[in-house]
Structure formats: C-alpha cells, structure tokens
Amino acid sequence: MIVALLIIHALLAVTLLGAITHQTISVWLPMRKTAGSFVGRMRSVPAGSYVNAIIVLYLITAILGGIIYPEYRLSIRVVLQQLRLNVPNGLFELKEHFVAVGLGMLPAYWYFWRQPLANDYARTRAVLTAILAFIVWWSFLVGHILNNIRGFEV
Amino acid sequence: MNTSRSFPVFAVVFAVVWAVTYVIAVQKNYALFTYHPALEEFGLLVEKPKEGPAMYWYGWLATAGIAALAAGLIACFVPERVTQRLWSGWSWTIPLGVMLVFGYLLKGYFLR
Numbered sequence: 001m002i003v004a005l006l007i008i009h010a011l012l013a014v015t016l017l018g019a020i021t022h023q024t025i026s027v028w029l030p031m032r033k034t035a036g037s038f039v040g041r042m043r044s045v046p047a048g049s050y051v052n053a054i055i056v057l058y059l060i061t062a063i064l065g066g067i068i069y070p071e072y073r074l075s076i077r078v079v080l081q082q083l084r085l086n087v088p089n090g091l092f093e094l095k096e097h098f099v100a101v102g103l104g105m106l107p108a109y110w111y112f113w114r115q116p117l118a119n120d121y122a123r124t125r126a127v128l129t130a131i132l133a134f135i136v137w138w139s140f141l142v143g144h145i146l147n148n149i150r151g152f153e154v
Numbered sequence: 155m156n157t158s159r160s161f162p163v164f165a166v167v168f169a170v171v172w173a174v175t176y177v178i179a180v181q182k183n184y185a186l187f188t189y190h191p192a193l194e195e196f197g198l199l200v201e202k203p204k205e206g207p208a209m210y211w212y213g214w215l216a217t218a219g220i221a222a223l224a225a226g227l228i229a230c231f232v233p234e235r236v237t238q239r240l241w242s243g244w245s246w247t248i249p250l251g252v253m254l255v256f257g258y259l260l261k262g263y264f265l266r
Contacts, residue, residue, distance in 0.1 A: 070191030070209060074191050074192060074206060077207075086263045086266060087263060087264055090260050090263020091263075093260050094257065094260055096211055097176075098253055100214070100218070101252055101253055101256075104169050104173050104176065104222060104249060105169050105172075105173075105245065105249050107161075107165040107168050107169065107226075108165040108242075110165070111165040112162075112165075120242075121242055124242040124243055124245060124246060127243075127246045131246055131249065131250060
C-alpha cells in the first residue's frame with residue numbers, strides 16, 4: 001500500500017513540477033513573438049492557466065506526502081541516522097519545512113494570479129511563483145535522492 | 155467587510171502569520187497535537203515519544219494554520235485606509251526569510 005502511495009505521490013510531483021516549471025519560465029522569460037522552437041513554446045505558454053492546477057496538485061501531493069511520512073519516520077529516518085547520513089537527513093528536514101511554508105503562500109499565490117492580472121502585482125506574482133517552483137524542485141529532488149538511498153524496501 | 159477587497163489583505167496576512175507561527179512552533183515545539191506512528195495514536199498538544207518516535211509536524215501545521223486563519227480574518231475587519239498600505243511583497247519576503255532561517259537552524263546537518 002505504501003509503495004503504491006509513494007508511486008502516486010511521485011507521479012503527482014512530476015505533474016506539479018512540469019506545471020510550475022512551465023509557469024515560472026513563462027513569467028520570468030516571456031516570449032513575445034510566436035514561438036517555433038521547443039524552448040520558445042515553453043516560454044510562451046499562458047502562465048495564468050496553470051494556477052488552479054498547481055494549487056490542487058500542491059495540496060494533493062502534500063497530503064499524500066503527509067500520509068506516507070510516518071513510514072519514512074519509522075523505516076527510513078532511523079536507517080539514515082544509524083548510517084550517519086546527516087546530509088540526506090537534513091535535506092529532508094528542510095523539505096518538510098519548505099513544503100509547510102509553501103502551503104501558507106497558496107492563498108496569496110491564487111489571489112495575485114487572479115484574472116484579470118493586475119500590473120501592480122507583477123513582481124509579487126513572479127516571486128511567489130519562483131519560490132513555489134524552488135520548493136517543488138527541492139522537494140522532488142530530495143524525495144528522489146532519499147528513495148535512491150533506501151529504495152522501496154520491498 | 156467587502157469580501158473581494160478583503161481577500162488580498164487576508165492572503166498577505168495569512169502568508170506572513172503562517173510562516174512566522176510555523177517557525178516559532180517548530181523552534182519552541184508548540185504542536186497542537188502529537189502523532190505516534192508506531193502506535194498509530196494521536197495525542198493532544200506535545201507528548202513525549204512512547205514506542206518509537208513522536209511526530210510533531212502535523213501539530214505544527216495545525217498551530218500555524220489556526221493562527222494564520224485567525225489573524226487573516228481579523229485583518230479583514232481592519233479599516234481599508236489602513237490595509238491599503240499593506241505591501242503585497244510581504245506575502246513572499248517573510249516566507250522566504252523563514253526558509254532562510256530554517257537553512258540556518260538546520261545547518262548542523264551539513265557542517266558535521
């Protein structure tokens with residue numbers, strides 16, 4: 001059951017990662033003309049259309065992470081401590097706190113992306129998006145590293 | 155209270171209070187409840203580990219959530235002439251600062 005939830009958690013995280021990366025790139029490196037290349041098309045996506053999906057994915061991924069978290073505390077963290085793997089342990093500690101901080105930013109993120117977009121909030125919108133993107137990337141990479149260390153333990 | 159005018163105030167205050175309360179809750183261990191994963195039991199407020207570790211993270215989230223919700227709702231009733239001056243950037247500067255504080259608090263994991 002935990003393995004299935006872990007895989008679903010990872011799949012949702014990949015989807016979230018894709019959505020927020022697209023949005024962040026299109027906010028910070030917008031494409032004015034019609035794009036022809038792969039990178040150009042990524043830069044020219046309508047950033048606002050990702051907002052609701054990102055919020056829902058963030059919440060569901062965090063809830064699923066919270067459900068499988070006790071298993072990590074019982075089976076994985078103990079092993080990391082016994083092997084004195086302080087860096088991966090610390091990376092995960094940061095992950096849990098970053099995700100928590102990100103949860104508190106979601107109402108503001110939703111509001112400042114509300115249509116029609118207000119020019120006054122352009123910087124706030126861009127920075128909120130970048131911070132959430134950083135949190136999502138950090139969480140994804142740390143989760144991936146820890147999974148590689150411990151595996152599924154099947 | 156005008157809901158459409160109040161929401162930006164609520165959202166900014168919520169983000170700020172959530173981040174600040176969360177870091178204080180973690181640092182001082184003000185968890186609203188404790189979870190004992192080995193026993194699959196919840197306990198009110200902070201409890202010592204019983205069998206296996208005790209988890210406070212959910213309790214810290216609850217503490218931060220309630221404080222942020224209360225502060226956000228109270229801020230909605232503050233007169234508009236006051237809230238007009240509220241800078242939208244607080245919604246990201248304070249959370250970003252709190253993330254940096256966590257990096258500092260947890261530096262021991264990376265320096266030993």
